[in-house]
Amino acid sequence: MSAAKPFAISEDFLANHNARLEAATIEDYHALSRALARRGVDAEKLVEKVMGFGVAIPTWGVGTGGTRFARFPGPGEPRNIFEKLDDCAVIQQLARATPTVSPHIPWDKVDDYGALRDKAAAHGLSFDAVNSNTFQDQPGQELSYKFGSLSHADARVRAQAVAHNLECIEIGRKLGSKALTVWIADGSNFAGQSNLTKALDRYIEAMREIVAALPADWRVFLEHKLYEPAFYSTVIADWGTSFAAAQELGPKALCLVDLGHHAPSVNIEQIVARLIRFKKLGGFHFNDSKYGDDDLDSGSVEPFRLFLVFNELIDAERRKAEGFAPAYMIDQSHNVTDPIESLMQSAMELQRAYAQALIVDREALEAAQEANDALGAHLELKRAFTTDVSPLLAVARLRAGGAIAPIEAYRAAGYRAHKAKERPPVAGTSAGIV
Numbered sequence: 549m550s551a552a553k554p555f556a557i558s559e560d561f562l563a564n565h566n567a568r569l570e571a572a573t574i575e576d577y578h579a580l581s582r583a584l585a586r587r588g589v590d591a592e593k594l595v596e597k598v599m600g601f602g603v604a605i606p607t608w609g610v611g612t613g614g615t616r617f618a619r620f621p622g623p624g625e626p627r628n629i630f631e632k633l634d635d636c637a638v639i640q641q642l643a644r645a646t647p648t649v650s651p652h653i654p655w656d657k658v659d660d661y662g663a664l665r666d667k668a669a670a671h672g673l674s675f676d677a678v679n680s681n682t683f684q685d686q687p688g689q690e691l692s693y694k695f696g697s698l699s700h701a702d703a704r705v706r707a708q709a710v711a712h713n714l715e716c717i718e719i720g721r722k723l724g725s726k727a728l729t730v731w732i733a734d735g736s737n738f739a740g741q742s743n744l745t746k747a748l749d750r751y752i753e754a755m756r757e758i759v760a761a762l763p764a765d766w767r768v769f770l771e772h773k774l775y776e777p778a779f780y781s782t783v784i785a786d787w788g789t790s791f792a793a794a795q796e797l798g799p800k801a802l803c804l805v806d807l808g809h810h811a812p813s814v815n816i817e818q819i820v821a822r823l824i825r826f827k828k829l830g831g832f833h834f835n836d837s838k839y840g841d842d843d844l845d846s847g848s849v850e851p852f853r854l855f856l857v858f859n860e861l862i863d864a865e866r867r868k869a870e871g872f873a874p875a876y877m878i879d880q881s882h883n884v885t886d887p888i889e890s891l892m893q894s895a896m897e898l899q900r901a902y903a904q905a906l907i908v909d910r911e912a913l914e915a916a917q918e919a920n921d922a923l924g925a926h927l928e929l930k931r932a933f934t935t936d937v938s939p940l941l942a943v944a945r946l947r948a949g950g951a952i953a954p955i956e957a958y959r960a961a962g963y964r965a966h967k968a969k970e971r972p973p974v975a976g977t978s979a980g981i982v
């Protein structure tokens with residue numbers, strides 16, 4: 549590897565790229581502002597809200613992902629967490645919606661977490677929830693997670709899994725994080741393989757130890773998932789189990805909704821509304837899916853569903869729902885795209901859904917609901933959803949110092965080609981999810 553300074557997109561380059569698009573963008577923004585004003589919506593306030601929107605990038609998302617069949621690495625992939633942070637910084641530089649990073653331990657383990665925190669800070673980034681990993685065995689690990697972790701029949705395996713989560717909390721403290729996300733792959737593949745009740749009991753007991761070790765200002769997010777890798781039963785399979793466990797575990801335990809972790813056609817926005825109602829919505833892993841846990845890019849398959857989720861979030865925000873402070877994180881696997889492009893596009897789709905949900909006429913919606921005007925209520929949502937807020941998002945990015953057109957700017961800058969030269973692949977690089 550060359551000792552030269554790693555390539556970065558210069559502010560001059562960005563300014564020149566923006567300059568060519570600025571006049572048309574402002575013109576479109578003014579037209580949109582006028583249209584919104586006729587509906588009583590102040591575009592300037594929306595721009596401010598959009599500028600305040602942030603979603604965390606998953607460190608594992610900047611490497612090319614894969615399936616259980618294969619992974620096709622892309623050029624110039626980051627080879628370690630420091631290079632991953634460089635890529636996260638570009639995403640934030642151009643799209644201005646991702647000021648935080650969600651790390652995964654042990655994938656992002658280093659010797660010096662102070663250096664990692666400093667590197668992130670130098671990029672203007674900070675750390676969101678730390679994700680633990682007891683769904684894989686690590687080299688040199690004493691006991692295997694093949695038959696489970698926090699719910700394992702063997703107390704020694706459970707203790708090892710608890711210890712890993714405590715280590716994640718310690719690492720998170722050093723990184724300035726304030727939350728731990730726990731997803732377990734525990735479950736069974738055969739009817740009768742596992743005692744369904746005892747498995748959950750053991751999980752809750754193990755989680756109690758983790759909750760007890762949380763610093764006072766920390767939260768733990770329980771992530772449910774219907775199936776995979778367990779295909780007959782999963783210990784934390786659905787939001788009901790997650791919610792009940794979080795109730796037993798107390799106020800620091802909240803539920804995390806990964807959009808791909810539900811049965812097909814389940815009403816995710818209603819799950820979100822329920823969790824808000826019970827003060828147990830901790831956060832999200834955003835992605836999109838058509839069949840299962842596809843880990844496709846946010847908003848790429850079902851943008852209307854994403855909008856409906858944000859509609860519930862804005863509804864809660866407006867009525868100042870008690871305990872409502874969800875953490876927003878992306879959790880995707882980029883198998884066929886440049887991960888940086890996918891993450892910028894996803895962050896912008898999330899901002900889009902957020903802005904569209906903000907322009908719903910809530911008084912008109914409520915009036916229609918109260919009058920049992922089913923179509924009228926639906927049309928209020930559709931009016932917001934079909935509004936093209938792109939110029940508004942572009943202006944928010946421009947004012948925040950980002951790119952009017954992030955993907956075009958990224959391509960024109962040749963970032964990936966530079967990284968391909970700087971980062972020759974090394975054997976054993978574990979980029980992405982396989």
Ligand code: PSV
Pocket residue numbers: 679680731771773806833841879981
């Ligand atoms: C599991 O499918 C999951 O959604 C969990 O959040 C993991 O931590 C993540 O994917 C990465 O594999």
Ligand code: MN
Pocket residue numbers: 731771806833879
């Ligand atoms: Mn997830």
